[in-house]
Amino acid sequence: RSSRYNSRGVASPGTPLPSSYRNKALLIVAATALYTAFLYHSGGAGQFLGGTVMPDPALASAASAGLKKMAASHRKLQVSTWNVAAINNNPFEYWITFDENPSYDEIMTSIEQFLEDPGDRDVPVSAVFTDA
Numbered sequence: 001r002s003s004r005y006n007s008r009g010v011a012s013p014g015t016p017l018p019s020s021y022r023n024k025a026l027l028i029v030a031a032t033a034l035y036t037a038f039l040y041h042s043g044g045a046g047q048f049l050g051g052t053v054m055p056d057p058a059l060a061s062a063a064s065a066g067l068k069k070m071a072a073s074h075r076k077l078q079v080s081t082w083n084v085a086a087i088n089n090n091p092f093e094y095w096i097t098f099d100e101n102p103s104y105d106e107i108m109t110s111i112e113q114f115l116e117d118p119g120d121r122d123v124p125v126s127a128v129f130t131d132a
Helices: 019-042 044-048 057-072 102-116
Strands: none
Touching: none
16 A cells, blocks of 8 residues: 555545546536536526516616616625525535635634524524414
């Protein structure tokens, strides 16, 4: 066994991947790119909506006017999302590393700690979503 691997067969840092892993990774990337191109050229999810789906003209006009007004004022569009459809009930499953802003890691860690152990701040779902 090469000295690049420890007794459990784990590669030491900086050890290049064997060519078989690189080839598999390249194959997966190529297949994903081809599949994405196929979906793009075949209409993607739009094909399930039919070919006659058109946006509401008033809504499209209002959105366009709003974007033009925002661009004229030199403002930037900022968007935030929340993964409320997480199958495993974990909206933080896509936690990212954001080194430029340490407070992001701090708030995400605090939220995780609260979710794991809410203590006396725990509220039953039935108290939030009532039949009323």
